[in-house]
Amino acid sequence: MRNRMLAACLSLTLSACGTEPSESSTRPERDQDVGLDSTGDVQTALAALPSAEVVGSHDDGVPFMIKGRLGAAQGLTAGASLSDIAAVFRLRASDLVRTRSHRDEQGHTHVRYGQTKNGLPVVGGELILHQDASGLIYAANGSARDGERAPSMPLIASDAARLAALNTTPGHHLETEGEPRLVYVRSSQDDKLKLAYEVVVTGEGATQPIRDHVFVNAVSGVVEQRDSDIHTALNRLVSSSKTNNPGVRAEGAPPTGDAVLDTTYDNLGETYNCYKTLFNRDSYNNAGAQIKALVHYGTNYVNASWNGTQMMFGDGDGVRSLPLGLDKDMTTHEFTHAVTQYESNLVYSRETGGLNESLSDIFASVCESWASGTWSMAADIYKIGEDVWTPGTEGDAVRYMDDPAKDGASADYWASGVGIIDVHYSSGIGNLAYALLSKGGTHPRGKSTKVVTGIGVEKAGRIFYKANTDYFTTYTLYAQAKTYTEQAARALGYTSAEVASVSTAWQAVGVGVSAAR
Ligand SMILES: [Ca+2]
Ligand SMILES: [Ca+2]
Ligand SMILES: [Ca+2]
Ligand SMILES: [Zn+2]
Numbered sequence: 263m264r265n266r267m268l269a270a271c272l273s274l275t276l277s278a279c280g281t282e283p284s285e286s287s288t289r290p291e292r293d294q295d296v297g298l299d300s301t302g303d304v305q306t307a308l309a310a311l312p313s314a315e316v317v318g319s320h321d322d323g324v325p326f327m328i329k330g331r332l333g334a335a336q337g338l339t340a341g342a343s344l345s346d347i348a349a350v351f352r353l354r355a356s357d358l359v360r361t362r363s364h365r366d367e368q369g370h371t372h373v374r375y376g377q378t379k380n381g382l383p384v385v386g387g388e389l390i391l392h393q394d395a396s397g398l399i400y401a402a403n404g405s406a407r408d409g410e411r412a413p414s415m416p417l418i419a420s421d422a423a424r425l426a427a428l429n430t431t432p433g434h435h436l437e438t439e440g441e442p443r444l445v446y447v448r449s450s451q452d453d454k455l456k457l458a459y460e461v462v463v464t465g466e467g468a469t470q471p472i473r474d475h476v477f478v479n480a481v482s483g484v485v486e487q488r489d490s491d492i493h494t495a496l497n498r499l500v501s502s503s504k505t506n507n508p509g510v511r512a513e514g515a516p517p518t519g520d521a522v523l524d525t526t527y528d529n530l531g532e533t534y535n536c537y538k539t540l541f542n543r544d545s546y547n548n549a550g551a552q553i554k555a556l557v558h559y560g561t562n563y564v565n566a567s568w569n570g571t572q573m574m575f576g577d578g579d580g581v582r583s584l585p586l587g588l589d590k591d592m593t594t595h596e597f598t599h600a601v602t603q604y605e606s607n608l609v610y611s612r613e614t615g616g617l618n619e620s621l622s623d624i625f626a627s628v629c630e631s632w633a634s635g636t637w638s639m640a641a642d643i644y645k646i647g648e649d650v651w652t653p654g655t656e657g658d659a660v661r662y663m664d665d666p667a668k669d670g671a672s673a674d675y676w677a678s679g680v681g682i683i684d685v686h687y688s689s690g691i692g693n694l695a696y697a698l699l700s701k702g703g704t705h706p707r708g709k710s711t712k713v714v715t716g717i718g719v720e721k722a723g724r725i726f727y728k729a730n731t732d733y734f735t736t737y738t739l740y741a742q743a744k745t746y747t748e749q750a751a752r753a754l755g756y757t758s759a760e761v762a763s764v765s766t767a768w769q770a771v772g773v774g775v776s777a778a779r
Contacts, residue, residue: 616688
């Protein structure tokens with residue numbers, strides 16, 4: 263194995279190959295760079311920010327959110343505040359690259375920074391600083407953190423990584439897209455930063471298209487992690503054959519006479535209007551992007567998906583489902599995947615993938631309730647896909663947000679292993695928290711005794727929207743989602759009773775409670 267990789271190194275990119283294990287060539291950048299088993303450095307950094315309060319921490323004691331009078335805008339420009347704040351997360355200001363900022367309706371600015379290490383991007387490492395209208399930085403949160411040692415030089419060549427990525431991807435017509443990119447990725451196995459090649463693999467899988475980001479360890483050559491760009495609505499897939507029939511109806515053009523195409527077009531229009539009216543959001547990128555959708559996708563394809571640039575709606579098989587685009591739940595669900603990609607960009611795998619899926623269901627529910635004109639909380643508002651699912655059976659749905667386990671597979675109470683299950687099932691935790699927050703009540707299967715006072719669909723929707731745009735990052739987990747939705751409710755000026763409902767809704771589904779209940 264080692265010989266084969268070495269050969270690949272020599273023949274392809276000699277300069278990229280180290281000859282020594284790079285651990286030994288990586289000098290600690292500072293004293294506390296290695297073997298941190300106490301959080302003394304974090305406490306010291308916090309002491310330098312006298313009014314800072316820790317809102318939430320990772321299991322290892324490093325905060326994921328702090329608030330207080332953390333600094334002023336002019337200080338931030340000079341870099342002073344940024345390095346003081348960064349130190350709390352074991353980061354250095356010089357490793358943070360400003361990526362984008364968002365000024366919200368309250369006049370607050372949320373500035374996002376991407377993390378780098380040894381000059382390479384850290385996938386999912388993001389720090390957000392929150393600044394009020396006067397320039398005061400009042401909070402900081404994110405998934406960026408460092409203080410650990412990791413190799414700085416690859417031992418395998420990028421072409422070896424490309425081969426490893428291709429060889430471990432089941433499918434046909436597999437290709438890599440672009441050049442493998444050297445990055446750091448936080449392994450979902452041991453939660454440590456790994457030097458890896460990010461290889462994008464595209465092709466056709468057994469049931470749906472493939473577009474995977476495969477992270478190949480640049481020292482060992484093993485695949486550390488795989489994240490898919492194909493965001494689906496369902497996971498019950500029936501067909502692999504594919505005969506595309508791309509319909510064409512541009513904005514404002516008259517109906518084509520293809521009923522599926524025309525109704526999907528109308529439904530996407532309602533989805534757009536929902537986001538525009540409620541959140542003043544202009545398309546999924548908030549910059550008027552054209553919404554591209556392909557209908558009649560595949561053959562008897564019982565699913566819909568977003569692949570990073572367009573939506574695809576299958577026609578269903580007439581038994582399990584009608585054409586998916588006929589249900590506004592589906593158009594809003596897929597559109598929301600696109601919104602999430604442009605905002606928090608939650609990774610579509612593991613627990614973060616469950617939260618990503620849940621957001622797509624939540625806004626399907628919010629927009630259906632909005633479209634009722636009365637902020638309805640009727641049964642269909644909490645069902646997903648009921649308008650197209652099993653045309654021969656009345657009253658059922660793909661998913662049940664207010665009783666997720668009713669589908670026979672979805673989780674409805676958080677446990678540490680929930681990230682292992684399919685994202686369409688781990689979404690049940692977020693879905694139930696939203697359902698309880700909006701209409702109130704208790705856990706449908708008595709898994710907790712919490713009683714939630716409902717705050718209505720509109721406020722629940724605004725809280726999740728604000729959290730997704732200004733607080734969530736690519737690696738936000740449910741525990742952090744609880745903290746961030748609480749913060750979002752406060753930022754929206756909601757009452758302390760309403761903020762308490764957010765907390766209770768999450769506790770009712772096992773998030774933010776101790777193991778014993
Ligand atoms: Ca529905
Ligand atoms: Ca409906
Ligand atoms: Ca049905
Ligand atoms: Zn989805």
